[in-house]
Amino acid sequence: MSPLDHRRFLKMNGLGNEIVVLDLRGTAIRVRPGEARAIAADPASRFDQMMVLHDPATPGTDAFVRIYNTDGTEAGACGNGTRCVAWAMLEDPAMARPAPEGRLTLETRAGLVAVARVSDVDFTVDMGAPRLRWDEIPLREPFPDTRRIELQVGPIDDPVLHSPGAVGMGNPHAVFFVARDPATYDLARIGPLLEAHPIFPDRANISLAQVLDRHHIRLRVWERGAGLTRACGTAACAALVAAARLRMTGREAVVTLPGGDLAIAWGEDDHVRMTGPTELEHEGTFAPALLAGAA
Numbered sequence: 001m002s003p004l005d006h007r008r009f010l011k012m013n014g015l016g017n018e019i020v021v022l023d024l025r026g027t028a029i030r031v032r033p034g035e036a037r038a039i040a041a042d043p044a045s046r047f048d049q050m051m052v053l054h055d056p057a058t059p060g061t062d063a064f065v066r067i068y069n070t071d072g073t074e075a076g077a078c079g080n081g082t083r084c085v086a087w088a089m090l091e092d093p094a095m096a097r098p099a100p101e102g103r104l105t106l107e108t109r110a111g112l113v114a115v116a117r118v119s120d121v122d123f124t125v126d127m128g129a130p131r132l133r134w135d136e137i138p139l140r141e142p143f144p145d146t147r148r149i150e151l152q153v154g155p156i157d158d159p160v161l162h163s164p165g166a167v168g169m170g171n172p173h174a175v176f177f178v179a180r181d182p183a184t185y186d187l188a189r190i191g192p193l194l195e196a197h198p199i200f201p202d203r204a205n206i207s208l209a210q211v212l213d214r215h216h217i218r219l220r221v222w223e224r225g226a227g228l229t230r231a232c233g234t235a236a237c238a239a240l241v242a243a244a245r246l247r248m249t250g251r252e253a254v255v256t257l258p259g260g261d262l263a264i265a266w267g268e269d270d271h272v273r274m275t276g277p278t279e280l281e282h283e284g285t286f287a288p289a290l291l292a293g294a295a
C-alpha cells in the first residue's frame with residue numbers, strides 16, 4: 001500500500017509543459033522517487049514535472065512545493081509548474097484557500113518565489129535573481145565569465161554547438177545560441193549527452209536559443225530529468241538573461257517555445273519575471289495498482 005493510493009491530483013499544463021499538482025498539505029507524506037516515476041509513466045497522470053504542495057516551512061509563505069521530474073529526481077525550480085500551482089491554490093475547490101489579491105508566496109528547495117495573477121489563467125512569477133557565479137550555477141570548475149563557457153559539441157574545428165551561457169534560476173541551465181531554427185538541431189540526441197556532461201555536477205537543462213530580434217527569442221529545451229518538453233519557464237528566463245548579458249537582446253523579450261510564448265523581463269532590481277498561461281486538463285485519483293511496489 002502507498003499513502004498516495006486514491007489521492008486526488010490535477011493534470012494541468014503551462015504552455016504544454018505537462019504538470020501534475022498534488023496537495024499533501026496537512027500530511028507528513030513524502031513522494032518517493034519510484035512513486036514519481038510510476039505516476040509519470042501512467043497516461044492519466046503523465047507529467048514533465050509533478051508539483052507537490054506541503055505545509056509552509058517559512059512564516060509568511062503559502063506552501064512549500066517539492067518539484068519532481070519524470071525520472072524521480074527533484075528540481076529547485078519550475079516556472080510553468082509554479083503558475084499551475086498558483087491557479088490550483090486560488091481556483092481548485094479542494095486546494096484553494098483565501099489569498100488576498102491573487103498573490104501567493106511559495107517556497108521551494110531553491111528559495112522563495114512570488115506569484116501574482118494577471119488574468120483568469122495568466123500569472124506572473126517572480127523567479128528571483130539569476131545566479132551567475134560558476135559555483136552557484138553550479139559548474140564543476142571555476143569560470144570567471146559564465147556568459148560563455150568552454151563546452152562544445154561536434155568536430156573541434158567546426159563545432160555544431162559551442163560556448164553556451166550558464167545561468168542558475170534555482171536550477172542549472174546552459175543556453176547555446178544558434179543561427180538556425182532550434183527545431184533543425186537533433187536536440188533529442190545532443191540533449192542527454194550535455195545534460196550529463198561532467199562540467200555540470202548537478203546535471204543541467206540544455207537550451208538552444210535563436211535570437212530573432214532584440215525582443216524575441218525562439219527556444220527549445222532538453223530538460224534535466226524530463227527530456228524534450230513543449231515549454232520550460234526557467235529555461236526561458238535563463239535564455240533572456242544569457243542573451244541580455246551578451247547584449248544580444250534588451251532585458252525584456254518574448255520567448256517562443258514549441259508550446260507558445262512566455263514574456264520574460266529582467267528588472268533593474270535584478271529579479272526575473274515570467275508571465276504566461278495555465279490550463280486545467282482533468283483531475284483524477286491514483287489507483288493503488290499504479291503505486292504497488294513503487295519505491
Ligand SMILES: N[C@H](CCC[C@H](N)C(=O)O)C(=O)O
Pocket residue numbers: 017048049069074075076077078079080081171172205223224225226229231232233234235
Ligand atoms: N519545466 C520547468 C523546469 C523544470 C526543470 C527541471 N527539469 C530541472 O531543473 O531538473 C520550468 O517550467 O521551469
